Amino acid sequence: MNWKSLAALALAARGANGLLRFSLVNPGIAPSPHLHQVVGGNAFNTTMDPNHPPPSQASCTTCTFADDFSNYWTAVLYFRARNGSYHRVPQKPNVGFEQARGGMTIYYIPYIGSTKSSVTAFKPGFRMLIGQADSRTREEASRFRQLTYTCLQNAMTRTGETLDMPKQPCPAGIMANVRFPTCWDGKSLDSPDHMSHVAYPSSGTFESGGPCPASHPVKVPQLFYEVVWDTTAFNKKELWPEDGSQPFVWSQGDTTGYGNHGDYVFGWKGDALQKAMDSNCDSCPQLKSQSIAQANQCSSAAQVHEEIDGWLDAIPGLSPGMEAGH
Structure with missing residues (x-):
């Protein structure tokens, strides 16, 4: 998809990221099975009680739209060296948000x-x-139609998406693309697997205007994450495995890249998001906004205290050798 076309049609919000261990799949469990990065409102916690919506609990947000206290999170990417040690892959800001921390x-x-x-x-x-x-x-x-990777040739690359993790060094990093289903059953705010209450179009795609299935008749916005991982420090082939396989591992121990996943909890104030969708705005001047510098100041206290940076013998939460995929 052409990035300029996307930007012209979408409400885009940047979030500086924090690193926490918690999973929507394991509510009430601390720590979660693996490390996540979280952006959005600072009310994010291990219970995420639906009876206490984020806007009523959060005091700030890392998003540039100040009424968005939603939480958005993904797994964290690690580089695995030939000696078996791991190093967290840093992120770098997307185009237009160069001052953001995430x-x-x-x-x-x-x-x-x-x-x-x-x-x-x-x-x-x-x-x-x-x-x-x-x-x-x-x-x-x-089965998840639009979880892909882009091997960035430069910051503007938006073509060549693949289901597989890139198998060659990427000059400007790796972008993980997470697109959520766009059809809702119109009744359930959640489901036991956190997926059954939403669905993809019955034919075609959201991009092609595909219709929603009768079981999920309500069309919702396309929620889309672009996550830029700065893999450039690890681009020398002599650092990669001798067998030529790619060296990046998701924090749940996935060496294949097929375990890419994303989570979302809605947290906009009032009807701000509906008004933005109805007006089809880009910068949306009618929405309350804040500077990237202000967004960068929002943070949440760590809920599990552990070492996540530097060279590690194992990925946080996993024992050495627990990674799987090869």
Whole structure:
């Protein structure tokens, strides 16, 4: 997809990221099975009680739209050296958000192309998950239609998305793309697996204007994460495995890349998101905004105290040798 076209049609918000261990799949568990990075409101915690919406609990947000106290999170990427040690891959800001501390950009897209359509904004208490942390094959990952990677040739690269993790060094880093389903059953704010209450179009795609299935008739915005991982410090082939395989591992121990996943908890104030979707705005001047510098000041206290940076013998939360995929 052309990045300029996307930017013109989407409500984009930047978030500086914090690193926490918690998972929507394991509510109430601390620590979670693996490390995550989290952006959005600072009310994020290990319970995420739906009876206490984020806007009523948060005092700040890392998003540039100041009324967005939602939480957005993904796994964390690590580099595995030939000697078996690990180093967290840093992120770098996306184009247009160069002063941000994080590397995740969030888009809410009402429609793509010339066919305009109305969408229903997410409701208080809504949450969803896309992807499966334990997926290790193409077949398993393929059921999630739009979890992909882009090998960045430069900061503007937006073509050549693949289901597989790039197998060669990428000059400007690796972008993980996370697109959520765009059809909702209209009733359930959540489901036991955090996925069954949403679905993909019954034919075609959101981009092509595909219709929603009868079981999930309500069209919601396309929620899309672009996560830029700065892999450039690890681009020398002599650092890569001798067998030529790619060296990056997701924090749940996935060496295949097929376990890419993203989580979301809605937290916009009032009807701000619905108004933005109805007006199909880009910068959305009617929304309350804050500077990137202000967003960078928002943080949340660590909920699990452990070493996550520097050279490590194992990925946080995992024992040495627990990674799987080869």
